[in-house]
Amino acid sequence: MNSQRLAVFLSKVQGHGQFRIRFPSMLFLCGKNGRTARSAVINHITSENLNILPIIADDIWNSRLAHLHINALEMETTIARLSDCLLLFAESPGSWAELGAFSAIQSLSGKVVAPSDIKYILDESFINSGPMLWLSSTSTNGGLHPRFSREADFTDCSCVIDAVEDLLGHLDSISREHIISGEFNNPDDIKFLFVGMIIVIYIFAPLPLKDLHFVMKSWNNDVAIKRKLSDLVDLAKGMGIVNLGPDDKNLTVNDSILGTLLQGVGGFGDLEELRLSVTGASAR
Structure with a gap:
């Protein structure tokens, strides 16, 4: 040097x-791979040219497989700390685990926005009576964003965007x-x-x-x-x-x-x- x-x-x-x-808002997106709710959000951010940087843990993990000093949960916790918001679609075993993990971490739970899949909204499941109920009772992270909580059909892209459009607009406006x-x-x-x-x-x-x-x-x-x-x-x-x-x-x-x-x-x-x-x- x-x-x-x-x-x-x-x-x-x-x-x-x-x-x-000035740095864009950072949105940690959790959900199922492929043509899913998560991909619909990424496409919307791109098409609307929103000042939001979407983060996908899969891409980062694949780039660092040689770095064995960290596990996937530790890596995702770092991403969550770095992000302004965690938008979590509980639509796969991995995302169910993420929902449980992040809802239980007090410093991160206020950042989590987890729309409910309309197909399961009335189910008496652990997801609804545990993490989802816990998140609904936690305060937001220092008032960074309102608690957006809507139901959506995760298989309907337009329905997904309708459910999170206010959140994305809010994140676009607070690029800090x-x-x-x-x-x-x-x-x-x-x-x-x-x-x-x-x-x-x-x-x-x-x-x-x-x-x-x-x-x-x-x-x-x-x-x-x-x-x-x-x-x-x-x-x-x-x-x-x-x-x-x-x-x-x-x-x-x-x-x-x-x-x-x-x-x-x-x-x-x-x-x-x-x-x-x-x-x-x-x-x-």
Whole structure:
């Protein structure tokens, strides 16, 4: 890592005081694979050009099979913490397990929106009398979104969209502006760390993973940063945000989606300007 470039980067973000970045709402979608309720929601987000980044755990898990230090539940819990909302269609054995797991985690249950399949709404099942009833009694996550709870025919795409359209509109409207500064005000804010990581990779790319650890440690001063970043890099890679070079070491940000992910808002919001001031490189 070039110490001079690191010093310039830290002085720029510290000197400006606030570095503002707008990041889309992140929606963790749980449900059955294939042409299902989950896929209908993704198609709607794409067709309506909503400022929502859908996350599918299957894609991320498949990209990190070599990383055996984490299990699927731990990975999905990290995704849930990173997300603004968990939209869960209980339509498969895996999603039934997710419903039970996330409803039982107090810090996450307020994020869960689980439309009821109209075919089973009156069943005296454990799902209805357990997790669904539990979720209906939990408060929302700091008022982030209202408790949207509607019935839908999971096999009818138009019915599914009608059931969640208000929720998607709400998430589209709250894509949040993140204030990045020279010091992390809340090192436990995983989304803040995630956005900061993407900024650092973009500024210094191509960036070896060990150098990412060094830059973020210099910025964040978190003793556990290495483990957190390793997991977040894997998540970003599975989401198609971050690429690894042929040697599986150098990190870059996927330029084709960079404009969607990081929209500068004033000041050093122009990421390319900041990158050039740090690296001294010519515009790509």
